[in-house]
Amino acid sequence: MRTRSAPASKSAKPTEQTQTKTLVSSEKPSKTFILPSSSSKNARLLSLPEPQSGKLARYFFCPKRGIYEFTVVAPPAHMARSILFTPQSRETAILSKGEDKDSVKPSAQGLITKKAELLIATPIxxxxxxxxxxxxxxxxxxxxxxxxxxxxxxxxxxxxxxxxxxxxxxxxxxxxxxxxxxxxxxxxxxxxxxxxSEMKLVRELIAKAERMVERGLPVSLEERFVRQVLATPLMAVKREDVVISQEPSNESESVSTSEERQDSPSTLTTATTPSVSTPAGESTPAPQAAGEDSTFSDHVTRLLQISTALSFMKETYLPAAMAVRIDEILASAESPLDFNPLKDRLKEIAELRAQALASRDMSNFTRKRGLDDEEEDTRAEKKRRKDEEEKKTKAAESQAVKNLKKVNTTGMAKMSSFFAKAPPKKKDLRLLAHSLRNYNMAACYAVKRLSGFEAPPA
Structure with a gap:
């Protein structure tokens, strides 16, 4: 007679296997949003057209705080990362109150995202x-x-x-x-x-660009679009072109020192400056005040920083037709900000670079050709891509392949040798030699017969 076992009582405690939790990866690649903490209850995620292209994109809208765009912060492609999310534990707070540990309800399971991407809401x-x-x-x-x-x-x-x-x-x-x-x-x-009004839009963009410059441009923009653009090249100068005055003799030194003691402080300052003789027929350029040069360079640098900020806003947040129109206004006489000093300085730097390139000794072919900034960036980009590909291939290799690479294979036959065509055997070589000998005998007989000799006996 079959009997059924009694059902398990509800008051029984769960076993250790049921208490342990396993982290389950999400089926779909979830996205992690970082939103403003002080947003209202009516805040929503909306699909709005991008200002530059008009394509629909995801934005965060709060009636009190405004519109936010999402900036993606992610690790490089060759460095795979994931994010672990765990709920806030309440066990510590309950145990501090003196309650029983068994009465604590199990918290929800954790979650692992496949991509370590953070979409940070930034105001627009x-x-x-x-x-x-x-x-x-x-x-x-x-x-x-x-x-x-x-x-x-x-x-x-x-x-x-x-x-x-x-x-x-x-x-x-x-x-x-x-x-x-x-x-x-x-x-x-x-x-x-x-x-x-297009003019009001230009003034508003310039005001935004000036605020960006005051707060400081990002380091990448400052280095790539400001410092490298304003960097002047080093001119090649031949040694024989520079004639330095020779040192005076001991007698002249003693006379000059005795005279310098009787001179005033103003004459002392002029006497201590080094003298460089110029070739005949050439005039020495007048020295420029250091304050004026630094003021001019600071003004040009600020104009270039403002121009860089304007270019960023035009290429990111304005349609192409409107960006062209703004460039025309900035280049005209009605521009609220005069960019002519910047244009003149950039033109001067371009001429200096052309002169530096032309002043190189073309007859000396042993020296390497100088690289431009674009060529250096291209080479650096190729090297970076090559390093990324090597890292990807190394990461994709299994442990067995890595161990096989460490094996010493000196004196061992390669795998391709087992699939090559087999060499001819000795018997085949003998038959080939016998056929060649018969061919030579037949050729000699034909030559003798044509020359009039009798045929050999059968």
């Missing part, structure tokens, strides 16, 4: 989203003043998430302030009318 000015809407209005000309609602309604193909942001009541006040910064405003009763 709503002005860049409004440039494409205000600059190109399909139903009205550019010289007409319109209310903001009419400008928004004129774009029928606007994404619904962007329309939701523009009509948000809490965000409306800050949006109007950013629109006024790039538009001419006229009040018609209780309503404001707007008209897009």
């Amino acid at each position: 000015d709503a002005l860049f989203f409004m440039v494409s809407l205000l600059a190109s209005s399909p139903k009205s000309g550019p010289s007409l003043f319109q209310p903001l609602d009419d400008i928004i309604d004129s774009h029928d193909d606007m994404p619904k998430h962007l329309r939701r942001i523009l009509y948000d009541e809490v965000f409306r006040a800050s949006l109007l302030l950013r629109v006024e910064a790039i538009c001419d405003v006229v009040e018609a009763g209780d309503e404001k009318m707007f008209r897009f």
